[in-house]
Amino acid sequence: MPLAALFLCGKCFPTIWARTAGIQAGPHSIPQPQALYLRPFVFAGPEARATPKEHSVHIEQASESELKAQLEALYARYDQLAERKLALDLTRGKPGSAQVSLSDALDGILDGDYRAADGTDVRNYGGLDGLPEARALFGALLGTTLEETLVGGNSSLTLMYQVIDFAMNEGLRGEDTAWALNDRVKFLCPVPGYDRHFSICEYMRIEMIPVRMLDSGPDMDEVERLVQADPSIKGIWCVPRFSNPCGTVYSDDTVERIAKLPQIAGDHFIVMWDNAYAVHTLYPDAPELASISELCRKHDTMDGVFQFGSTSKITFAGAGVAFIGSSERNLSTLKAHLAFQTIGPDKVNQLRHVRFLKDAEGIAAHMERHAALIRPRFEAVLDTLERELAGSGMGEWTAPRGGYFISFDTRPGLAREVVDLAGNIGVKLTPAGATFPYGKDEADRNIRLAPTFPSEADVQASADAFVLCVKLASVKQRLAEIAA
Template sequence: MKPYMEMTKEELLALKKELSAQYKEFQTKDLRLDMSRGKPSTEQLDISMGMMDVLSGNVDLTCDDGTDCRNYGVLDGIKEAKELLADMMEVAPDYILIYGNSSLNVMYDTVSRSMTQGVMGSTPWCKLDKVKFLCPVPGYDRHFAITEYFGIEMISVPMTPDGPDMDMVEELVASDDSIKGIWCVPKYSNPQGISYSDETVRRFARLKPAAKDFRIYWDNAYTIHHLYDHDQDHLIEILAECKRAGNTDLVYKFASTSKVSFPGSGIAAIAASQNNLVDIKRQLKIQTIGHDKVNQLRHVRYFGDIHGMIEHMRKHADIIRPKFEAVINALEQELGELSIADWTNPKGGYFISFNSLNGCAKAIVTKCKKSGLIMTGAGATYPYGKDPNDCNIRIAPSYPTLSDLVLAMELFTLCVKLVSIDKILAEKKDKEQTKENA
């Protein structure tokens, strides 16, 4: 098949007829497929069921230091959980604070605290005329939702294969003291699956922000979420790099076990410098007496240590890998030669980023939906839900079964083709009109 752009109007119309027939057939199938969110599949949840057996009525729920996990107390998490999460987050246990079940909640609370209290003694952001965040795009919709909710102005920064455009980031943070943060998913990024290059991380650690309350919001959600045993991305540890650069307090690092154990029933954590942790704990002790220590202990007893966790992640990879490969294969096979789209091919994480021709993403997602396939809303990967080129679609392969996924990708690529043909035909028509008018 030759690129659509090189086809004549007649060829395209013939192709459209053929593809439309296929699409109509899909519509009779009453499909209900959901690829909208990065949700683990049932099969993945099943591999963690042993977690329900490690604690029982006969098991002592006491920590090594004598803490009874069943009672009040221990604001920053039990020692054993700090050690486990510290290994997962590649920092020392002293730099960790264990939270509840959701790292999104930790991030929300971090922004909320900055709004009403400021950061390490700075003016509370709610007292400022303007607060801005940098948002590498495409990015994670729930990040953008937090900053939008708090009335924080979002400035898009384009992603490159090495991470955010660092020239732009450096210039912006150095010149504008109303810029207080940047959202990052530095490893297997949402939605591209890109991992920041060594150079990018080093430049992040060496930022010279005009605002002393500027922080990097380093959401390392996919730190151990590899697809392959050996072909893994490696990310320079940001806290250590900031320390080396003399920028100790520059970063908040977030993670959770949501996609390790059970989403919604895992444990989340923040890692940061001592100065930041003191500032956070001053607030946290007002907010709560402590998080769920029994669940912390459950995780510790189940995984044992980071090695147990890594072995567990292999089982997840074994389930997810074929799904990523099925998506990539379908895209290559169906669209590879057509020059109407490109996509990423990640080695980990939960997403593939897909770019259609400009102005086609919304129409593709709508067309999918009309045949029973729910994709992440077009535009969701941009601040305010507005993709200026209307081309980016996030593909989340994890939740459907493999056979459903194959079917879904058949439908998806079909919709991409149909919408692209319409777009090219419309352009051709425009050109003809322009010629006629000339």
Template structure:
């Protein structure tokens, strides 16, 4: 059944019921927020023991170097080896930095723009046009970086097993296409993970630009909603085996594992890419916060310590995601006015409503005291060509607020739908 199956009288009755329910919603004077994928206080509390680490007299790394001093641009071996085991990669391919992998991503783009990367014929600022592939729906902060540098952002749709590789393989025949954004596991906002088929094709495809790069932002590699962890192929090795050793800039961090603003970030890539990055990073600074790196290494203990912590996160997050699924199915499933993703991990749910109504849903929710991420935010420049996508972020509020907010959002989706149909 869908709204289109209702006759005029049934549609008018439904519209009246939905408007009455919306009036009741506004009368509650709510103030609820589902905008950003932030950890809740309950999640942050899981890592409070970090605040007492590494501990007085325990401020040397595994080689006896004092972490309180300058140096060691690539980060201490203690955390690099531990995190390499978490990701299933060679620690020799991994650098440890400060708290934000997003900062590293900005550096990678800005340094390629200013100087060119190690495979560039010239700095990207000297190119007539720089184009960048953006799978959509995608991560708004990714798009903000390439928009900031004036790149032409070319969208490709996300399919059930990752981005449309057929479309990507055609786009990279253009030498002005210099790179691509990706969130390969439990993607933002869809929760979709790339299949091995997609990964292999991305690694093997020929590109007209010799300095083409894929930003492999593996932000949610261990962010399961269950006790099971996803497969995480080693794209550094896959790229090398495919003859494109320099293809991937692989990013990771502890930002939604320990403290979002005080974690450790990581860059993994080929030796050539890391040498290029380190050469410039060594001019920008003397070294990362190694005290914090050692604190994290001691806090986790080993890779299994990371997985144990993430199971605790899952215990907090999973009920919120389950509540959203239940409410959307109960309130909207019978009417055919929306579809949504059902992720097994990550921080988001992607909601598609009737074409052309996402902005109206956002407005109705705002008027009712429910703040959602702006409609279209998951597209470059906020421009959703079908006007249908909304990103839901349930992690920060308590479960009861998530439930109340989503019931309200469902009412807004229905009201926008009946308005669209003229009822």
């Protein structure tokens, strides 16, 4: 991979940033003045389009008088935006209306034919596993066999909750293995990460241990050290392809080391492999993800991994299909638990999805149409960040090749202020700290940007306002540092 295709993010990719900018590696590194002309290489596509502002000065090289003049100009612009009474929202990674419209053919696709391939009338009861053809279609995405795949309702988050709830209160290997029998239950949480994963743990009173993200995925040296030392650690959350929010794709070595974790940690440990963005590429050159199923078979650890996916960002976000892949043993035990909750999932919807998506090639073609819609939104944000902030020392950000988010790191201590400043002029951002367990980003740096849902015009307006707030907070902080 060429160097210019990499993004240098202090939290997500500290090693790459340090190697390029010539500073000490660390999760909270900020480029020093000598990094003035060593700006992050942010590529929004095969070629960089944004042109950084001429003669941009690193914030730590600017004089006090220059900063004061800049602050006055920034406040004037900020007041102008406040008068416009904006109503913009970059909080959640939702598909836009044009995206969900790509799947409108789902409505009526059965045309009165409700028979599955084996003759089953899908309008009737039964079938905890889901339709065989649906299991085959989505199992191919997970790398699991028919027997290793269960297709459920519309929400993969529900399936994740059910697995954690079952392991906690019933026990995956019998009642005596229930996690709740332990005094303490802990989970490893790569950060920045997905807030809804953290919410499940917090609700279940599972203690969360942050593990930093590297350019290759979770810091596996730290993960392995922790699970070897502490048997109360029962699992790890993973979003392995285009991670939320960094857009990281786990390296082959990381995937293999994760597949081996159950050997290190023991039978009580599970990997929660949330492959939410398995097919959500923005560019054809997006990195592929190694098959954890193949590696689990290699190391005999299929019992220790639960894979999850859904069509929520493929077809209809609220009316898609969710699926889970794991060992036959795990699914048999889980189905016994689910049988008390449901007779079976919505097989009509499963059949609709099979006939609409057809196969892996059909899914890939469909996702190319999604990419064509959201790629300009990502590029608008990334071009604005590059043009306005590159080389300024005011922030670092990721340039993902897929997924739904851009991760932005402010100077230490400014994320909450930036979010508040944006909110005060009508631009809603994901709350600062949301990408960390308990909402606590100790460095107060990370902000998740979600550009998919708003119109292209609103995305551009949001990016402009966001950059203004970053500059305003950064200049105020730097002036305070000088005064001190």
